[in-house]
Amino acid sequence: MSVRRIRVGGADPYDVVIGAGVLGELPGLLGGGVRTVALVHDRGLAEIARPVGAVLEEAGYRVHALPVPEGEAAKEVGVLAGLWSEFARLGMTRSDAIVGVGGGATTDLAGFAAASWLRGVRAVLVPTTLLGMVDAAVGGKTGINIPEGKNLVGAFHPPAGVLCDLTTLVTMPREDYISGLAEIIKAGFIADPAILDLVEDDPEGAASPSGPHTLELVERAVRVKAEVVTADLKEAGLREILNYGHTLAHAIETAEDYRFRHGHAVAIGMVYAAELAALAGRLPADAVDRHRAVLTATGLPVSYGAEAWPALRATMTIDKKSRGSTLRFVVLDGLAKPGRLEGPPEELLEAAYKKVAR
Known part of the structure; x- marks a missing residue:
């Protein structure tokens, strides 16, 4: 299995792991000290989210799956507020984490939820689309949409890691x-x-x-973005x-x-x-x-x-x-x-x- 690791530097450096069948790399990206993981995923990707959750549970994390609407419908204030309520219900603390699984809209939402909950908790992003892998999930930009424009509300919040498993691309339209x-x-x-x-x-x-x-x-595309x-x-x-x-x-x-x-x-x-x-x-x-x-x-x-x-x-x-x-x-x-x-x-x-x- 060919695995590529690209380091994104800065004040909070992290790795982007790219390859086919690399799900086992996820706990290493999430790191220690985390007990509860909120698994925010596109509700149409339950079949991909389940093995993600299983890998995390096997590594000892308590995982709670939180499905969100598909596509850009996820990036709405109401959806974000619903996640905040779920985090409160789960008793998530600053040492807990969010894992976002889905396309660019889902990872944008999950990243902003992580940036805004308790002023910032750890996030690992698992993009499942080509756009998510080469653009949305890399770089620390997070955001949601409002009727007046796209991504006008957001924050810079670098993830703890990004996992690009190329096998998820095979089923893409x-x-x-x-x-x-x-x-x-x-x-x-x-x-x-x-x-x-x-x-x-x-x-x-x-x-x-x-x-x-x-x-x-x-x-190559991820390296361009990582360097910038x-x-x-x-x-x-x-x-x-x-x-x-x-x-x-x-x-x-x-x-x-x-x-x-x-x-x-x-x-x-x-x-x-x-x-x-x-x-x-x-x-x-x-x-x-x-x-x-x-x-x-x-x-x-x-x-x-x-x-x-x-x-x-x-x-x-x-x-x-x-x-x-x-x-x-x-x-x-x-x-x-x-x-x-x-x-x-x-x-x-x-x-x-x-x-x-x-």
């Missing part, structure tokens, strides 16, 4: 798996072009969990590059009431950011073309409705990366050369959108 691939491709554009080469050499294989490069693609968040946990500067494509993407998700796949929105957002950089004279046209080519080769979308622009533009105003009324975009000045574009003129914003409108 194809479209959901491809959605997660967008975040891997993003890592290729901002930092590791070898990712793009792997995807371009075998786009069909990249779009399948049984592809020949799945472990390497996941590992080690240097900048709280998004003081460098970490913003991980938001490449996300300004428009979050606006699309808000407009779609979070029913639009995150990776699909990021794919569109990356093409928009590339067009914006090209119009600003910072990125050559062939780099924009490469965005479209690599994304479409794997089945990801690269366009969105023309009529949606006014609503999307209004939503982008309250994006987390904005400073006051100034919009800030992560753009590329070349492959693996991320930069920032602050306060672009309205006509440039609209002209770039016309390039992705359908």
Whole structure:
């Protein structure tokens, strides 16, 4: 069994363990001194949560399974409040822990529940989707949604560990798996072009969990994120590059009431950011073309409705990366050369959108 361990540094360092059939690594990530474990899991993943709970019980922990709604429906204030009540009922103390099992929405919720309960308890995240493994579960960002926007309420709370068992990817719906691939491709554009080469050499294989490069693609994407968040946990500067494509993407998700796949929105957002950089004279046209080519080769979308622009533009105003009324975009000045574009003129914003409108 090939197991990869990636260290995420900072004030509270932790390991991301990646491999197939690595569930036995979980107690080692959780550590000693913990008695009670709240196992927060997507209610549709009971068959995956059960063996997780069994491994923890065998290691001597008292485990209480707490199912939550599937997908983005989990990231609501009411669901979070329900978890707080359950933690109180269980008598969870600051030395107890939370294990989050599910996709990115579930690990976001579990992480924020851990950050907010008693001002912070230990959490280990077990992402079961490609998106969760390469993005949501790594980096210490936690959060929930409100009607006004995605992830506007949250906290930085590094987990005690992250366990990526690649066997959980096999049962993922194809479209959901491809959605997660967008975040891997993003890592290729901002930092590791070898990712793009792997995807371009075998786009069909990249779009399948049984592809020949799945472990390497996941590992490379996690390493990119680990290096960035080690240097900048709280998004003081460098970490913003991980938001490449996300300004428009979050606006699309808000407009779609979070029913639009995150990776699909990021794919569109990356093409928009590339067009914006090209119009600003910072990125050559062939780099924009490469965005479209690599994304479409794997089945990801690269366009969105023309009529949606006014609503999307209004939503982008309250994006987390904005400073006051100034919009800030992560753009590329070349492959693996991320930069920032602050306060672009309205006509440039609209002209770039016309390039992705359908």
